[in-house]
Amino acid sequence: MLDTGPVPSAPSLDPLAPVTLVVGPEELLASRAIAATVAGIRLADPGTQVHRLRATGLEVGAISALAAPSLFGGHVAIVVEEVGEAAAGIVDELRGLIAQPADEVHLVLVHSGGARGRPLLDAARASGAPEVPCPAVKSDRDKIAFVEAEFRRAHRSVTPGAARALVDALGANVRELAAACSQLVADCEGRVDDTAVERYHRGRVEASGFDVADAALTGQAERALLLLRHALAVGVAPVLVTSALASGLRTLAKVGSARGGTKSVDLARELALPPFLVDKARRQLPGWTPGGIAAAITVVATADAEVKGAGAGGDPAYALERTVLAVASARSTSPPR
Numbered sequence: 001m002l003d004t005g006p007v008p009s010a011p012s013l014d015p016l017a018p019v020t021l022v023v024g025p026e027e028l029l030a031s032r033a034i035a036a037t038v039a040g041i042r043l044a045d046p047g048t049q050v051h052r053l054r055a056t057g058l059e060v061g062a063i064s065a066l067a068a069p070s071l072f073g074g075h076v077a078i079v080v081e082e083v084g085e086a087a088a089g090i091v092d093e094l095r096g097l098i099a100q101p102a103d104e105v106h107l108v109l110v111h112s113g114g115a116r117g118r119p120l121l122d123a124a125r126a127s128g129a130p131e132v133p134c135p136a137v138k139s140d141r142d143k144i145a146f147v148e149a150e151f152r153r154a155h156r157s158v159t160p161g162a163a164r165a166l167v168d169a170l171g172a173n174v175r176e177l178a179a180a181c182s183q184l185v186a187d188c189e190g191r192v193d194d195t196a197v198e199r200y201h202r203g204r205v206e207a208s209g210f211d212v213a214d215a216a217l218t219g220q221a222e223r224a225l226l227l228l229r230h231a232l233a234v235g236v237a238p239v240l241v242t243s244a245l246a247s248g249l250r251t252l253a254k255v256g257s258a259r260g261g262t263k264s265v266d267l268a269r270e271l272a273l274p275p276f277l278v279d280k281a282r283r284q285l286p287g288w289t290p291g292g293i294a295a296a297i298t299v300v301a302t303a304d305a306e307v308k309g310a311g312a313g314g315d316p317a318y319a320l321e322r323t324v325l326a327v328a329s330a331r332s333t334s335p336p337r
Contacts, residue, residue, distance in 0.1 A: 023112075024133050026137055028174050045104075060093055063097065064096075067097060075106065078105065083109045098127050143167040147167060147181060158181075158193075199226075212324060238307035251277055287331045
């Protein structure tokens, strides 16, 4: 079974070893292994100098220069990525540093796996270097194990059914799985079960700007926030969210100001709107007043300007969260029509 638990707790890993190997194609696991190793070195020496290099295109002698003793002393961590693609001169240089490690210098060699660069890995292994495997997370079994490990990292638990449901929903990308686990940990209390994942999965599928707007316009603040976070996580542009909110509010204003008793199809023709939008607006209107709609439109207009750059240095996600809460509140606090 794949074990993707936190690297720092692995008993076989000595972050102060002269050489540490990070081997495997899974970039997320490799990133975590590098971060954990560097963090372990910095725990021993907070002033550790950290250098990150790519072996491809590197000049011979560059690594040795960084590993040379400093007048000021202290630990040095040198992370060399893509060592499997290193030129012969770089491989020779690294093998020399492995054979004769410098004091307080720690090499972290990152290899994606495969046959290329195998002699360098063999030399590091022969020296006793600790190795962090970062295998590809491909099969459903591995993905489920990954999900379970993510919850263990957060000191939480997940039911087997929930882990399976999460993989079924988002299993194409390991980083998305990790982000989904993190979101569930933040949004849910206690053990995460099938119901929580179903709610999350539904949000991912429906996470468009219009779905965020629909939830806000019906006063569902919590659901609107959840859908907003999912929409932003899958790449929905902030401006599409404000546009959907503005469109929904304009439709509410049009339908709300129309005379009562008019059939949806006739009102749709009169307002130049699709009949389904008229029906939806009529379902959303209870709880709204003209003043509430006007206030919400003002809030959305401000947010639209902010996400388009008017609020220099601002956070679009924060602006949108504030906006959907304000819109939902404008409806829910209004007296019934």
